[in-house]
Amino acid sequence: MTATETRFLDYAPAPESASILNLRDSYGLFIDGDFVPGSGKPFATISPATEKKIAEVAYADAQDVDRAVAAARKAYDRTWSKLSGSDRGKYLFRIARLVQERARELAVAESLDNGKPIKESRDVDIPLVAAWFFYYAGWADKLDHAGLGPNPRSLGVAAQIVPWNFPLLMLAWKIAPALAAGNTVVLKPADTTPLSALIFAEIIQQADLPPGVVNFINGGGDTGAALVNHPDVNKVAFTGSTPVGRMIAKSVAGSGKSVTLELGGKAANIVFDDAPLDQAIEGIVNGIFFNQGHVCCAGSRLLVQENIEAEVVERLKDRLTTLRLGDPLDKNTDIGAINSRAQLDRIRELSDIGEAEGATRWSAPCEIPAKGFWFAPTIFTGVETSHRIARDEIFGPVLSVLTFRTPAEAISKANNTPFGLSAGIWTDKGSKILAVADKLRAGVVWANTFNRFDPASPFGGYKESGYGREGGRHGLAAYLTSGKAAR
């Protein structure tokens, strides 16, 4: 190999082996501690990178949902609500350790089913899953300090619906606090990414968790609706799109169920002219191209101070040309596959609208594989606040660049969105960070970083980004009620 023939930068393939996976051809629903057949028509889950079928998965209809909720109710009444906090904590610690032991397997399964690069599932998703269980395991016997006074009570059966962008991590965000607080769970994974939850079901068996404490049902929107509307559910927790969140809020209104919703976002990533520029470029890239932009808190609107716009955009383009798009299981892949054809169509549609509305489109020069769903990292410049690509959540690797002149204008543009999940501020000046963060209407504000997560930090949105908080003490309180409240 010489510098002229093959470039060093065309790194030789470094695939993570999928042989660690011990997959079944078909998976049932996980109810009352066992895999059981579903009553609906089974569906296939495919790899978005190759469109090849991975496994067949049972589909739950309303009757199956009923069985799952009944199992969760029984486990709640007979076992889980009667266990001491320290005993619940032991189970959660055990689950956390098993996740660490089977981390490589879970990472491979997640990348295969979701399309995300193995370096992200290996270095971000799975370590955070373990961290979430460890964190809430520690809370299980300390509920008196959750901020609800002495002896707070669990709510009962929690219905939980998670999205496809971080299948196992969102599962952990939902299950860990629910179980620590003493609730039992029926969880529905997204229909394009059921795989990691099914392997997690094996971990639950391995951990010897009492049957029925955690149940998984797979299926589509009707399955989710049956779960949310089930009369014996006490708590609904949903992460997903704002339209579905709105439907859920309507359907549970007046039912007495507690609800937390973590919905869409259109986060502003604000770069001031005194920013640490090289790190800001990395932060912009991480903000919007992490996980192919399939991130509800993605920094999809870059607000850059007008006097450095040209330089920032030029540096950003240079940086994007070094990103590697391709096989999610290759350890050097930076950008994986788009999760589904439907999502790819949406990204294409909104990008075409962006062009039609007059913004300038630039895509990183990368080879697109013949099979599978792919979208090259893309930047739109000349975006105005009235453009749809500045307002709608694209949920893909597409960045809209807008400019501002003063901090006041940056704040006003950042807040000018129906969403309010996250925001980023880049400046070397600490006082400016505090002053601007104070005025941003977003649940999470990152300073000189982006897309960093920690189980101790509450996460959630303003406005159409939802309500309730996940993570930290606040996330625990979402699964508890004051000990004084009547049952």
Added chain:
Amino acid sequence: MTGASLSSSVEPALLAPAARAVEVIGGNLTEKSLRLHLEGLPGVDAVGLEARAASLATRSIKTTSKAWALDATIRMIDLTTLEGADTPGKVQSLCAKALTPDPSDLTTPRVAAVCVYGDMVPHAVAALGSGSGINVAAVATAFPAGRSSLSVKLSDTKDAVAAGADEIDMVIDRGAFLAGNYGLVFDEIVAVKEACRRDDGTYAHLKVILETGELNTYDNVRKASWLSILAGGDFIKTSTGKVTPAATLPVTLLMLQVVRDWNRLTGEKIGVKPAGGIKTSKDAIKFLVTVAETVGEEWLQPHLFRFGASSLLNDVLLQRQKLSTGRYSGPDYVTVD
């Protein structure tokens, strides 16, 4: 205020008019204009810089890429001995190793240079002979502390060049830098560069050692990198190897970013040399990845990138043997120098 200081503020002392600095900052170069330029550079966020370096370090370099990387690493090593106990015999042995790194595999490339103290240069020149393709680099300017008068530093440099050194590794005056006397540091580099001039008008290659472990902050490293390039350095080098921490990946990444920015500004190509603490092939490959993904793989050549190292070579040789035989040998299958 006295009349003398008043007049000096009216007519500030001019710095040496190094061509690059005049081009970028403008004529009538002063302490103040240099300071304003250095302080106008964007800041460095330490957490973000280290995170980027850590992410580059996760690249998985296998098979053909690894084979190329190992040979490239050897070609870019400055094989170094910088001990009080250095003798002509030790330097001769080091040069023999530089010429034939692996006697069991003569396809192994030679290293870029041997790096020695100035008084050892004649021995190195003699041991390497002519036409070896291996340069002799000499540390100079009262290495490693640099705590000496300018005249001593200049004669140290001139002696080494006269003795046949192809490259001079000088240290900056960290004390002056930390005291804020950027002009002093600048003028000294310009003077040393001039001392690198040979009788025939050519220059020995000048590497400027920042000693990043003593500069302590990334902001200082960025300023010192710019200062060294502006003053005429051909290479910027992390460390002497005598101070910990020496060549960390984040510090090298930062210096590569400066080199990239300089190239963007002027089209000129400045070299980078991490030195000290890089001991394994695995570490070396992380640096190659960082070079390629920051400033471009064109920099993966001996005239633009070097490793200052002594024990690294043998680890690369062991890895190289493993690639060709499929099994690991041991330290007795590579030669001590």
